[in-house]
Amino acid sequence: MTEDIKQYISEIQPNATFEETGEWLNVNIAANEFHPFASMLRNSRFQFDYLFCLTCVDWKTHLTTVYHLSSSQNRGLNIVIKVKLDRNDPEVETVSDIWRTAEFHEREVYEMFGVTFLNHPDLRTLILEDGFQGYPLRKDFEDPINMIKL
């Protein structure tokens, strides 16, 4: 099955690269190619219609948004999509129009990592208060009052 997916992805997006060290197939893709690619995956014969995790990792040099996808028809079938973003100006197209759950998850990533999701219907802070300075889950976030260094 993984081979099928790989073949399909190579067809629709030749620039995508794969990593297979982990449990599931990882697909790396550029930010500007991501949205059409995601929507194709959603509507492909594999039906990746279940986005069960959306998060971001700060690699100090760049940010990576990580999308864990699965198919409701076959929940054993999972792939991970990673989108590398520029750390100073992270921007990626929203997927909340493809998977509605992304709306909340993207708002969380937006305030925690400062990633701007283009065309998001309601991009504002969800958890943090208005006007919070800084992006708490980035590695260089400093808060001398609330953070205790171990």
Next chain:
Amino acid sequence: MFSLKSITDSIQVWLSANLGATGALIAQCVIVILLAIALFAVLGLVLVLMERKVAARMQVRLGPNRVGPWGSMQTAADTLKLIVKEGLTPDGADKFLFNLAPYIVMIVAMLLLAPIAYANNFQIWDINIGVLYVTAVSSLGVIGILMAGWASNNNYSLLGAMRSGAQIVSYELSAGLAILTIVVLTGSLQISEIVQSQADGWWIFKGHIPAIIAFIIFIIAVTAETNRAPFDLAEAESELTAGFHTEYSGMKFALFFLAEYINIFIVCAIGATLFLGGWMPLHIGNWQAFNHIMDYIPSSVWFFGKVFFLIFLIMWFRWTFPRLRVDQLLNLEWKYLLPISLFNLLLVTMIAILGWHF
């Protein structure tokens, strides 16, 4: 049958002899007011404790059991706490209406104590339109609730008040029609005559099935009218925090709370009077010996026994049923209870005209 008439009459004679006609009237007023307030306070204390104990029994727990024997002083302690608490008035509230509302609710509840027959010949005011008076005055209570909800300047209070208004206005119809069935059977609006008419059996037994239907509708309707669960939408605490009295605290809150319990007492007293014979002991037709034995139990015991049985019934509902939704509540009234009670009234009228009742 034991009667309190001799005692009340002797007080009347003594007062008129000593104070003259006007003085006697004033003295009697004072006595009645004192008795009413005492009854009010005692009922508040007893009913709150009873509610908590009944709730505890139904919820596999003990209930209040620390203050006094079996927690009997718990409500007194709570009242003391409420009296010394600060009564807050929210910033944007209409202060005059906000402070007035609990008193209106309370005064309405007090007015309703007047026409109720507590025992044989023991009644504050045996007005010849007693039942009409009760229905008319009890509907004034909603004004206080609407006032409280509006004046609080709180969205929850407003929603609660509007719900309460819709609810009380609707359910009054059914309650009124259920009361009418007994008025039709008795042919009188006077409480004492209604009680006397049940000397050979209570209406719930004499009136065949229509009387039982009327009784059930009456109980449902008054549960709604007093804003008790399952019809406690006006103060639905999981939806509207506390509904119309969200912003009230201290003694003003206590007045709402007390008025609710007095209202329960009153509607149950009316129910007991109309359907269960009021203070009239359990009499069965011409079983002279049986009726005579029943007469030995004092009439006030009969009255309060019946009332507290009905109160227990209403408490039982509260601790068993979930709450209805607002549209379901109105559906129940307008689509089910009202047509049924109208038809039922027709049936009872036929029975009364043809003399089919016992």
Next chain:
Amino acid sequence: MYTETQILKETSTSLLNGEGELVINVGPQHPATHGVLHLVITLNGETIKKIEPHLGYIHRSIEKMCESLTYRQFIYVTSRMDYLSAHINNHACAMAVEKAMQIEVPQRAQYIRVILDELTRIASHELWWGALAMDVGAFTPFFYAFRERETITDIMEETCGARLTMNYMVPGGVMADIHPNFQQRVKDFIKLFKKNVDEYDDLVTGNVIFQNRLKNVGYLSPEDAISYGCSGPVARGSGVKSDIRKIAPYDIYNQVQFDEVLETAGDSFARYLVRVKEMRQSISIIEQLIDNIPEGEFQAKTKAVLKPPKGEFYTRVETARGELGVYIVSEGGTTPYRIKFRSPGFSNLSALDHISRGSKIGDLMATMGTLDLVIPDIDR
């Protein structure tokens, strides 16, 4: 759309917004939100036009905290996420570390873990059941639910030392062996529960008012359930198969017989039925295991300092609320580089606005009750 500052300014001074709609704040302190959830609700009369959740009142940034804790330490923080399924949270984290370190968990530990997971699930569903009944206005069931839940917390206390935020599962197994009374007490509980769970149906499930309050309320279609990433009983109430215990069995879930409870109606009552039936399934799982706990080690031998290799590890478990995912990014150090907890409540909450629009405020409480939101789990 209201930002936090706007809400404070606008909704406290006027009853109506410009369009004649009533804006009310449900929460952060409200009897029906079971915690500090804040919903800004726009109403037209009693009908809901829009719901905006505002989170963060109990956000402790557990993900950030975990980045400075070692692989043994961070598990203890996770009991505070979904405090009603503390064991299952710990289980997920322990499994994530085990997967990264390739630790083989002894059979005995696996049995104990599964039994405790299922007990936790029952305890959690009990609390949900009582709280839901309270949300729709019936007070008494809450006490009945707590009567049984008390027995479970007693069992937990005896074996794990805590009643709510248990920290019993560690990488490699469980922290200590079970208490000698454990098996007997669990068996007593099974007997008690089987008798009492029928009372629940008598008191609540069959009640006409209760059914009317929940049926055709908060309808979530299967497509929406998938799109909103719903999991657990919320998804299963819409007929979407989502039980991780069946999809990717962990520990000894593939050796026990149980059914994935599915209801197709998709309304609040379907979600209610799923959870009530799940309690019975959990009891049957415990029944199958309690007599067969194998002898042996309760913990695998592990190194004192855990250093998983560089890589990314994702484990999923089925908590009482749905799918909990633990995503660990390791750089080979003693602390995780990044941890993400995919909490079931967060995704389930995102569907709330969609399924409550057009219904009454009373319905919202019933819908929220059947989504079974635990706020610390949503905020993390």
